[in-house]
Amino acid sequence: MDVSAQLEAQKSKFKSINVEKQVSLQFDLGLLASFDTNALEENKLKTETDNYLKSYTRDGTQLLINEIFQLPLTSVQDVGVVVELPKIVTAIPREKPLPKPKPPTRWERFAKLKGIKKNKKSKLIYDEEKGEWVPRWGYKGANDDGSNEWLVPVPDNADPFEDQFTKLREAKKERISKNEARRRRNMDEAETGETQKLENKSKAGAKALKKTELHQQISVAKTSTASLGKFDKPIKGEPSNTKGVKRKFEPNIGDIQKEKEARLNILNKIIDKKGEVLNVRKAIAKNHQEN
Amino acid sequence: MLKTIKPKNARTKRILKKREPKVEENVKTAIFVRGSTTSQVVNDALSDLCRLRRTNSINFTKKNNIHPFDDDTSLNFYCSKNDASLFVIGSHSKKRPHNLVFGRMFDGQLLDMIEVGIEKAITMSEIKSQKCSVGMKPLFIFNGDLFETSQVHKTFKNMMLDFFRGQNLESINISGLEYVISITATGSNVDSDSTASSTSDGKIFFRVYTIQMTKSGQKAPRIELEEMGPSYDFKLRRTKFAKEEVYKIATKVPKTLKPKKVKNIDVNEIGDKVGHIHVGRQDLGKLQTRKMKGLKRMTEDDQTEDWSRKKRKS
Numbered sequence: 001m002d003v004s005a006q007l008e009a010q011k012s013k014f015k016s017i018n019v020e021k022q023v024s025l026q027f028d029l030g031l032l033a034s035f036d037t038n039a040l041e042e043n044k045l046k047t048e049t050d051n052y053l054k055s056y057t058r059d060g061t062q063l064l065i066n067e068i069f070q071l072p073l074t075s076v077q078d079v080g081v082v083v084e085l086p087k088i089v090t091a092i093p094r095e096k097p098l099p100k101p102k103p104p105t106r107w108e109r110f111a112k113l114k115g116i117k118k119n120k121k122s123k124l125i126y127d128e129e130k131g132e133w134v135p136r137w138g139y140k141g142a143n144d145d146g147s148n149e150w151l152v153p154v155p156d157n158a159d160p161f162e163d164q165f166t167k168l169r170e171a172k173k174e175r176i177s178k179n180e181a182r183r184r185r186n187m188d189e190a191e192t193g194e195t196q197k198l199e200n201k202s203k204a205g206a207k208a209l210k211k212t213e214l215h216q217q218i219s220v221a222k223t224s225t226a227s228l229g230k231f232d233k234p235i236k237g238e239p240s241n242t243k244g245v246k247r248k249f250e251p252n253i254g255d256i257q258k259e260k261e262a263r264l265n266i267l268n269k270i271i272d273k274k275g276e277v278l279n280v281r282k283a284i285a286k287n288h289q290e291n
Numbered sequence: 292m293l294k295t296i297k298p299k300n301a302r303t304k305r306i307l308k309k310r311e312p313k314v315e316e317n318v319k320t321a322i323f324v325r326g327s328t329t330s331q332v333v334n335d336a337l338s339d340l341c342r343l344r345r346t347n348s349i350n351f352t353k354k355n356n357i358h359p360f361d362d363d364t365s366l367n368f369y370c371s372k373n374d375a376s377l378f379v380i381g382s383h384s385k386k387r388p389h390n391l392v393f394g395r396m397f398d399g400q401l402l403d404m405i406e407v408g409i410e411k412a413i414t415m416s417e418i419k420s421q422k423c424s425v426g427m428k429p430l431f432i433f434n435g436d437l438f439e440t441s442q443v444h445k446t447f448k449n450m451m452l453d454f455f456r457g458q459n460l461e462s463i464n465i466s467g468l469e470y471v472i473s474i475t476a477t478g479s480n481v482d483s484d485s486t487a488s489s490t491s492d493g494k495i496f497f498r499v500y501t502i503q504m505t506k507s508g509q510k511a512p513r514i515e516l517e518e519m520g521p522s523y524d525f526k527l528r529r530t531k532f533a534k535e536e537v538y539k540i541a542t543k544v545p546k547t548l549k550p551k552k553v554k555n556i557d558v559n560e561i562g563d564k565v566g567h568i569h570v571g572r573q574d575l576g577k578l579q580t581r582k583m584k585g586l587k588r589m590t591e592d593d594q595t596e597d598w599s600r601k602k603r604k605s
């Protein structure tokens with residue numbers, strides 16, 4: 001059976017969707033845009049602007065729609081035919097600059113160090129007592145911390161006259177205030193760049209700083225014994241700390257010659273060459289000066 | 292400049308969070324301002340453009356003494372107060388009749404702007420036809436090679452795309468492709484160095500049509516257009532381009548949004564998807580093959596030994 005004739009008849013019923021263009025169009029389907037660089041007929045544009053523009057645009061739109069229909073189409077119920085658009089090619093400037101990455105909080109740093117991963121918890125939790133799904137936290141939530149309990153058993157080791165209800169309430173208040181303090185501390189640290197400081201410490205620039213810090217800490221540790229480190233055994237090769245030593249004493253049993261010389265020098269200083277102890281002239285001058 | 296507000300309740304906190312910079316941005320808000328003197332043409336044009344951009348556009352009703360090319364402090368203030376990054380300022384003077392200035396902001400500062408004069412305008416209400424639904428994404432057609440060659444036209448193209456593109460969507464319903472904006476540029480190429488009014492011939496035709504899809508017997512439908520919206524004949528006047536470095540920062544794409552590169556998978560010439568598996572080097576001498584005892588190399592003594600052993604067994 002020759003169906004081609006019927007096909008031709010069918011085709012001729014409808015208008016063509018093909019458009020001939022000298023230079024093929026450029027498309028940016030993410031923006032549903034097409035760019036036509038073909039030359040326009042100037043005289044037609046001047047004489048019958050609107051009609052020419054309409055027909056020209058119709059051709060361009062036809063090509064754009066053909067291109068769009070080449071993209072993957074899916075049929076979504078109640079909505080119709082949906083076409084998946086690719087990413088935008090043309091560079092369009094943003095309205096605000098890219099957000100700066102937030103510095104990690106204390107917990108985040110610790111978790112990263114230990115390799116603790118966050119587990120996403122479901123919002124609703126099955127409450128055995130009520131037999132239904134309630135929110136894990138918040139209004140009519142399951143984790144009430146016992147602050148709204150109607151009956152609280154007194155533990156064995158507790159004072160029988162202690163009010164357990166106020167105890168629970170106080171504990172909750174304390175937890176809230178601690179959490180608030182931590183949150184504020186995190187915010188302040190984020191502002192002042194505390195994490196940046198810690199990150200910088202690991203860099204080479206602060207290595208020298210660490211060395212002096214270390215020396216300081218060693219010297220502090222040395223003098224933190226009961227006798228301020230005076231009778232500690234010195235370690236081999238360790239430079240002894242001569243800080244704070246103000247007077248030097250000669251050893252009691254040493255060179256006798258030296259001792260003799262030192263004592264005679266003192267004597268010579270007191271008794272001068274003429275054999276007199278007191279220099280009268282100098283004494284009078286000094287007395288005169290003082291008065 | 293606006294002072295930074297510290298949120299005192301959850302609602303203001305939410306508003307501030309909405310306005311802070313994000314990786315994937317919100318739809319840009321546009322403000323439509325009237326200058327100190329405006330003409331009826333300009334007023335109609337502003338209101339029509341506002342209608343085309345129904346959501347996320349704020350229409351200033353009062354007149355403001357604003358000259359964007361001279362002083363942009365008041366403009367920065369309006370935009371940051373309304374959290375807007377696009378603006379249109381309409382004015383009318385003897386020197387510049389029926390003037391419109393399209394512009395963009397980045398990071399609270401002026402990025403670039405283009406001034407056009409309206410030579411012929413037909414408003415939406417004058418054209419009696421069915422209008423498209425509110426808030427649809429338009430199709431764009433840019434005709435003329437000037438949009439590839441001339442710097443001014445390239446900026447204008449970018450600005451028009453930015454102005455009317457609407458939301459960034461991953462997929463769109465076919466029935467939502469309702470209207471098309473066609474922008475045609477004619478005239479000689481404008482050299483940025485030339486100081487003379489070389490745009491005397493240059494015109495930009497701005498037309499908006501609704502799309503009617505009819506059966507075509509094939510997958511894609513046959514398109515017919517019907518003029519819907521405002522129709523303008525623009526004439527380019529002054530422009531202010533964005534600074535290179537600022538534009539570079541503004542068009543930076545964050546790493547997360549860049550398409551991920553899949554390693555080791557290629558598509559060969561025929562069109563088959565081919566993958567590479569990288570296996571380590573193997574020492575072929577130590578490969579385990581099937582052991583065939585008969586092929587084992589034996590000496591004469593061994594052979595006789597074997598035979599004697601076999602005999603003893605049996």
